[in-house]
Amino acid sequence: MAKELLKGNHAFAEAAIRAGCEAYFGYPITPQTEALEHMSKRMPELGRVFLQAESEVAAINMVYGAACAGVRVMSSSSSPGVSLMMEGLSYIAGSELPVVLVDIMRGGPGLGNIAPSQGDYNQIVKGGGHGDYRPIVLAPASVQEFIDLTVEAFDLAEKYRCIVIILADGSLGQMMEPAELPEMREVRRFEERPPWSLSGAKGRTPNVISSFYLDPLNEEEVNRRLMAKQAEIEANEIRFRELMLDDAEIAVVAFGTSGRIAQSAIKNAREEGIRVGLLRPISLYPFPYERIRQLGDNVKEILVVEMNSGQMLGDVRIGIEGRIPISFYGRQGGVVPMPDEVLEEIQKVNSRSSAS
Amino acid sequence: MTDKKMVETLIYTKSESLTELGTHYCPGCTHGISHRLIAEVIDEMGVREDTIGIAPVGCAVFAYDYFNMDFAEAAHGRAPAMATGLKRVNPDKIVFTYQGDGDLASIGAAEIMHTAGRGENITVIFINNAIYGMTGGQMAPTTLPGQKTTSTPLGRDIEMHGFPMRMCEILSQLDGASYVVRRSLHNVANIRKAKKAIRQAFEVQRQGLGFSMVELLSSCPTNWGMTADEALKWVGESMVEAYPLGDYKVSPEIKGMKKGGGG
Ligand SMILES: Cc1ncc(C[n+]2csc(CCOP(=O)(O)OP(=O)(O)O)c2C)c(N)n1
Ligand code: SF4
Ligand SMILES: [Mg+2]
Numbered sequence: 153m154a155k156e157l158l159k160g161n162h163a164f165a166e167a168a169i170r171a172g173c174e175a176y177f178g179y180p181i182t183p184q185t186e187a188l189e190h191m192s193k194r195m196p197e198l199g200r201v202f203l204q205a206e207s208e209v210a211a212i213n214m215v216y217g218a219a220c221a222g223v224r225v226m227s228s229s230s231s232p233g234v235s236l237m238m239e240g241l242s243y244i245a246g247s248e249l250p251v252v253l254v255d256i257m258r259g260g261p262g263l264g265n266i267a268p269s270q271g272d273y274n275q276i277v278k279g280g281g282h283g284d285y286r287p288i289v290l291a292p293a294s295v296q297e298f299i300d301l302t303v304e305a306f307d308l309a310e311k312y313r314c315i316v317i318i319l320a321d322g323s324l325g326q327m328m329e330p331a332e333l334p335e336m337r338e339v340r341r342f343e344e345r346p347p348w349s350l351s352g353a354k355g356r357t358p359n360v361i362s363s364f365y366l367d368p369l370n371e372e373e374v375n376r377r378l379m380a381k382q383a384e385i386e387a388n389e390i391r392f393r394e395l396m397l398d399d400a401e402i403a404v405v406a407f408g409t410s411g412r413i414a415q416s417a418i419k420n421a422r423e424e425g426i427r428v429g430l431l432r433p434i435s436l437y438p439f440p441y442e443r444i445r446q447l448g449d450n451v452k453e454i455l456v457v458e459m460n461s462g463q464m465l466g467d468v469r470i471g472i473e474g475r476i477p478i479s480f481y482g483r484q485g486g487v488v489p490m491p492d493e494v495l496e497e498i499q500k501v502n503s504r505s506s507a508s
Numbered sequence: 509m510t511d512k513k514m515v516e517t518l519i520y521t522k523s524e525s526l527t528e529l530g531t532h533y534c535p536g537c538t539h540g541i542s543h544r545l546i547a548e549v550i551d552e553m554g555v556r557e558d559t560i561g562i563a564p565v566g567c568a569v570f571a572y573d574y575f576n577m578d579f580a581e582a583a584h585g586r587a588p589a590m591a592t593g594l595k596r597v598n599p600d601k602i603v604f605t606y607q608g609d610g611d612l613a614s615i616g617a618a619e620i621m622h623t624a625g626r627g628e629n630i631t632v633i634f635i636n637n638a639i640y641g642m643t644g645g646q647m648a649p650t651t652l653p654g655q656k657t658t659s660t661p662l663g664r665d666i667e668m669h670g671f672p673m674r675m676c677e678i679l680s681q682l683d684g685a686s687y688v689v690r691r692s693l694h695n696v697a698n699i700r701k702a703k704k705a706i707r708q709a710f711e712v713q714r715q716g717l718g719f720s721m722v723e724l725l726s727s728c729p730t731n732w733g734m735t736a737d738e739a740l741k742w743v744g745e746s747m748v749e750a751y752p753l754g755d756y757k758v759s760p761e762i763k764g765m766k767k768g769g770g771g
Pocket of ligand 3 (some may be wrong): 608610635636637639640641648686766
């Protein structure tokens with residue numbers, strides 16, 4: 153398929169449709185609403201389900217219900233709306249259902265604003281809802297990557313029967329870039345729905361989907377199963393991109409939009425002769441700890457850049473294990489850093505590390 | 509004398525729509541009666557293999573263990589939203605929720621309201637026992653003025669806690685709601701009427717006529733601090749007075765519906 157000029161929010165919505173998403177439930181919130189609007193037109197056209205829910209609480213529980221039926225289902229929202237979904241997400245995690253959610257983060261806390269932010273890293277990557285679970289979290293940095301990860305998200309969710317959250321920010325939702333959409337995939341036929349799904353117990357024992365285990369030993373068994381799944385995810389699903397790290401003395405670690413901005417800054421720094429490279433984690437859970445650990449052996453200093461007060465920073469620290477200095481540069485509240493600001497930080501780190 | 513043949517007539521048996529498991533409900537609790545009525549209706553309609561239930565958070569949380577059919581467990585109050593999602597991708601199945609008064613009228617007030625407002629083609633069985641049973645007897649939105657609960661130890665004070673919510677009356681105002689009725693389980697005559705209403709509600713859904721809800725005035729002897737008999741008497745007197753029985757909404761399409769087998 154040829155490249156076309158696509159807005160991030162339209163692109164991921166259309167990508168989901170082409171990945172065979174059969175039902176979408178959502179509630180309007182900027183800077184994500186174009187996705188809901190796109191779904192409202194396209195899904196009925198294709199004979200699929202679109203419903204504007206009365207709240208994000210209802211939307212995620214509609215998703216929960218449709219997921220019980222074994223269909224590909226998703227929702228999308230932005231920070232305040234995703235906060236409201238946390239209860240439902242926890243139930244979905246406890247019931248081990250495949251669900252895809254897109255969070256187009258905006259400035260916070262509270263009502264905050266509608267500008268791009270990465271302030272929900274901790275909430276999303278560490279679980280978010282109550283209880284002991286982790287969703288797979290993927291962070292795109294371009295419209296094309298957004299499309300590709302959305303398609304992949306459905307496969308991963310079904311492979312592990314888990315939640316996959318695409319964590320992007322307002323600028324990715326709003327920006328337009330040339331990108332290529334995948335081929336259209338039909339929705340699963342009724343007979344192809346998974347054996348555990350709720351479809352009426354015709355000629356079989358009933359299926360029950362629940363996250364309720366009164367006996368702690370039974371609940372522990374579920375938790376252990378989730379843990380085993382996480383170990384498998386951690387072994388197989390780590391994704392990152394790197395740039396010019398081979399001879400680097402400084403490594404910038406940044407995800408999503410911050411990673412993209414850092415990339416421009418690094419190119420400029422290279423022109424000044426600074427040996428700097430970029431590691432851009434794409435899977436935030438599972439986090440590329442091992443690659444970060446290796447960086448601790450190969451570079452002199454790490455610079456973490458985020459659009460928050462240093463949330464992924466904690467994960468980078470875990471990977472580095474205190475072996476080399478880590479500095480941090482962040483803009484908050486919906487402010488997007490400029491490549492020049494990041495370049496300046498790289499220069500500072502460079503003069504410090506070459507002095508030592 | 510001619511040969512006498514022994515003729516056995518089966519007058520009572522376990523419903524196929526119930527599992528073999530004994531329930532955990534307290535003696536004298538009417539949750540069990542509600543289960544039985546729903547199961548009989550599903551049996552009689554022959555739709556057990558096409559029915560999906562959604563259990564609440566409340567004393568009936570284990571409903572999925574007692575009903576012999578596909579079932580899901582909702583978050584507290586969210587069953588109508590979950591049922592919406594399930595029904596939209598399974599339009600040919602019968603989907604019902606089973607919800608307590610805390611679940612439906614308090615924490616899930618928004619979900620039930622909008623599900624009814626959309627005219628979602630599902631059936632809701634609403635168990636109004638004027639209390640939070642599962643958590644040990646706190647005030648529900650349906651608790652009567654003056655009624656003692658563990659969180660209104662001096663009795664529900666309307667100055668402090670406001671007034672009971674009458675969900676049938678409220679939901680019947682919504683254009684999307686097709687069949688909204690209140691029945692009681694305090695004696696046999698009323699139980700029979702309750703069963704007819706449940707049958708009607710499921711028929712409404714089967715014929716695609718939209719949102720149906722049967723509210724059942726129910727007992728909670730344990731948390732009311734009464735014997736089983738006293739509790740039923742209290743339902744028949746105090747609750748029926750506060751929550752009048754009747755048909756609050758029966759859409760014209762339903763009135764024109766052919767009478768189903770079970771009435
Ligand atoms: C979000 C949330 N809040 C509170 C609870 C605790 N809780 C469990 S059941 C219940 C009330 C149940 O009362 P009702 O719906 O009337 O059902 P009953 O037990 O009376 O049948 C409460 C408050 C919970 N499980 N989840
Ligand atoms: S606590 Fe009340 S509602 Fe719950 S099972 Fe016992 S009697 Fe029934
Ligand atoms: Mg109750």
